[in-house]
Amino acid sequence: MAKEVERKFLVRDEGWRKAVERSVSIIQFYLAISSERSIRLRISDGRAAKLTLKFGSDMRIRDEFEYPVPLAEAREMMGFAVGNVIRKVRHHVRHRGYVYEVDVFNSTLDGLVVAELETKDIVPDDKLPAWLGREVTGELRYSNASLALNGFPELVT
Template sequence: MAKEVERKFLIRDESWRKAVERSVAIIQFYLAISAERSVRMRISDGKAAKLTLKFGSDLRVRDEFEYPVPLAEAREMMTFAIGNIIRKTRHHVRHGGYVYEVDVFNDVLDGLVVAELETTDSVPDALLPAWLGREVTGELRFSNASLALNGFPELVP
């Protein structure tokens, strides 16, 4: 079991793009969602699939378990998806010794761009990259499960 410690941010500008190290096309969908747990399937670059189980209601720190799934079975399970199937490109951007995952959403979530930082360290705000905007950690409407169920979140300043 791994503890996932995650901070999430909106993006201020496009300057992060010049530091992209790699990008992955992701299709992700949920098979079960509740307030304290979720079951997610993720297909990366159309080549590999993982089933992820997350437990806990704290969006910043949760217990997470991941398992590889045969690609054909993952695609078959897509018919059981709850809500929207999320399509996004995840860009890995290094800054200050950390890798930020910048998700550029497509399809029903087109226009949404969110950066995530997963680390056990407490990164002071002064060391965060300038291209990050408002922190939305803990705001349920920006969780991927909520995006699947409710679609594009209202962007309140």
């Protein structure tokens, strides 16, 4: 079992693009979602699939377990998806020794760009990159599970 500290941000501008190390096309969907747990399947670049179980209601620190799943079985399970199937391109961007995952959503979530930072420690705000916008950690409407169930989040000004 691995604990993670996860922070999530809206992305302010395109400044992250020059530091992209690699990109992955992702199709992900949920088989179960509740306030304290989720079961997710993710297909990466159409080549590999992983089942992820997340436990805990704290959006910042949760228990997470991951297991490989045969690709054909993952595709078959997509028929049991709860809510919408999420399609996005995840860009891995390094800044000050940390890797940020910048998700550029498409399909029904086109226009949404969110950056996540998963670490074992808490990164101070003054070490965050300038291209990050407002922090949305803990705002349920920006969780992937909520995006699958509710679609594009209503913007708050």
